[in-house]
Amino acid sequence: MPTPTEQPAVVVRARAQPGLGGGDDRSVLTVQTAPPLLDAQTSRTPALAARLAETRRLTDVLAEPLSPEDQTIQSMPDVSPTKWHRAHTTWFFETFVLGSTGTHRPFEPAYGYLFNSYYETVGPRHPRAERGLLSRPGAAEIGAYRRHVDEAMARALDGGLGPDALALVELGIHHEQQHQELLLMDIKHVLSVNPLRPAYRRIAGPPTVAERAPRWIEHPGGLVEVGHAGGGFAFDNESPRHRVHLEPFAVADRLVSCRDWMAFIDDGGYRTPQLWLSEGWATVSNTGWDAPLYWRRGDHAWEVFTLGGIRPVDPAEPVCHVSYFEADAFARWADARLPTEAEWETVASTQPGDEVTEGDGFLDLDHLHPRAVPAGGPPRLSGQVWQWTSSAYLPYPRFRPPLGAVGEYNGKFMVNQHVLRGGSCVTPVGHHRPTYRNFFPPSARWPFAGLRLATDR
Numbered sequence: 001m002p003t004p005t006e007q008p009a010v011v012v013r014a015r016a017q018p019g020l021g022g023g024d025d026r027s028v029l030t031v032q033t034a035p036p037l038l039d040a041q042t043s044r045t046p047a048l049a050a051r052l053a054e055t056r057r058l059t060d061v062l063a064e065p066l067s068p069e070d071q072t073i074q075s076m077p078d079v080s081p082t083k084w085h086r087a088h089t090t091w092f093f094e095t096f097v098l099g100s101t102g103t104h105r106p107f108e109p110a111y112g113y114l115f116n117s118y119y120e121t122v123g124p125r126h127p128r129a130e131r132g133l134l135s136r137p138g139a140a141e142i143g144a145y146r147r148h149v150d151e152a153m154a155r156a157l158d159g160g161l162g163p164d165a166l167a168l169v170e171l172g173i174h175h176e177q178q179h180q181e182l183l184l185m186d187i188k189h190v191l192s193v194n195p196l197r198p199a200y201r202r203i204a205g206p207p208t209v210a211e212r213a214p215r216w217i218e219h220p221g222g223l224v225e226v227g228h229a230g231g232g233f234a235f236d237n238e239s240p241r242h243r244v245h246l247e248p249f250a251v252a253d254r255l256v257s258c259r260d261w262m263a264f265i266d267d268g269g270y271r272t273p274q275l276w277l278s279e280g281w282a283t284v285s286n287t288g289w290d291a292p293l294y295w296r297r298g299d300h301a302w303e304v305f306t307l308g309g310i311r312p313v314d315p316a317e318p319v320c321h322v323s324y325f326e327a328d329a330f331a332r333w334a335d336a337r338l339p340t341e342a343e344w345e346t347v348a349s350t351q352p353g354d355e356v357t358e359g360d361g362f363l364d365l366d367h368l369h370p371r372a373v374p375a376g377g378p379p380r381l382s383g384q385v386w387q388w389t390s391s392a393y394l395p396y397p398r399f400r401p402p403l404g405a406v407g408e409y410n411g412k413f414m415v416n417q418h419v420l421r422g423g424s425c426v427t428p429v430g431h432h433r434p435t436y437r438n439f440f441p442p443s444a445r446w447p448f449a450g451l452r453l454a455t456d457r
């Protein structure tokens with residue numbers, strides 16, 4: 001499984017947020033220190049500093065192809081401008097790590113208002129839907145802010161931080177990785193609303209992969225355990241580990257493809273109310289959805305807008321940018337259903353293919369679009385697209401939100417959202433694990449989200 005190679009000496013009780021999920025971030029937490037492990041944690045500080053620098057560098061790399069104008073636009077309230085992501089992730093380290101040292105002077109005190117995402121206990125903040133109105137500070141000033149905080153972080157780590165602060169550095173790294181995926185999701189939407197349909201960067205075309213019918217991975221059901229088992233970093237919404245009883249079931253060994261989706265469209269899937277949840281049908285009726293987000297009818301075939309520009313839809317690739325409502329309707333049309341998150345995790349935790357969560361299927365700047373996977377090798381549930389589950393995003397049994405400002409993160413978002421599993425082609429390498437719970441409202445289509453079918457046995 002994709003647990004980090006380092007075992008934190010402090011127990012980080014991070015809180016995911018609707019970041020990837022509902023919104024701009026996810027993350028902060030509360031930290032429970034394990035004093036006897038302090039020495040071990042401290043001794044790993046150089047490795048932590050190296051990972052911090054690598055993570056911060058990747059954010060800069062992701063922003064590199066974008067002009068200051070690109071980085072300023074907010075194309076819808078759910079989207080945040082690139083420069084806001086760059087600044088907010090920096091604010092996180094400055095506020096929660098450097099702010100705890102008692103000696104750091106803020107780079108610009110007003111940034112606390114501009115780049116606080118939703119921490120009520122930290123202070124007032126700029127309205128989320130108005131982030132695109134901030135022509136200033138400009139992208140270059142945000143770059144200077146990042147460098148200033150990076151240098152201060154390096155000095156702080158070099159000088160020695162306590163276990164709580166080190167745990168927050170670890171959390172800040174994972175938080176920034178979440179924003180790296182959000183940055184790519186958001187800039188894709190920003191570029192898509194430009195009539196010129198500009199590319200973010202050049203990416204590879206689809207591979208030539210023979211299509212195949214899905215096969216079922218059977219599971220006998222019974223009493224299973226799900227949730228983070230300890231060892232390595234996890235957000236607090238992945239705990240506590242607990243027991244769940246499953247009825248016999250099966251999940252498909254491949255994702256629903258674009259060809260599958262074309263059949264759904266051709267069969268009137270978007271025009272058949274019997275297939276839809278009431279709220280989903282109301283959404284279809286109000287929005288006029290008739291295909292996944294970013295699809296359009298070309299002269300001869302479906303086309304799709306990607307981070308590399310517009311290209312023909314590859315029928316073999318996993319369908320992407322569909323909402324929960326659409327995924328649920330498709331599953332009903334296919335005489336199947338979506339898996340629960342416990343079913344998904346139970347199967348993923350035992351598939352040899354899911355032991356590796358790096359490489360193919362996760363963030364790769366040469367691709368940035370889901371690809372068809374060749375047959376052969378052990379089935380793998382993770383990668384390419386996040387997968388909608390039928391599970392509402394709720395606290396696990398005995399979940400208790402952490403105390404403190406950072407404790408605002410998770411618990412307050414556990415309503416009106418659905419869980420997605422699996423990671424996507426824009427999820428940073430090493431960021432995913434089988435217990436990872438992403439979450440979005442059921443109408444969200446801008447995440448890199450698709451689906452995998454399940455059925456009863």
Ligand SMILES: [Fe+2]
Pocket residue numbers: 019024025026027088117175179
């Ligand atoms: Fe955030």
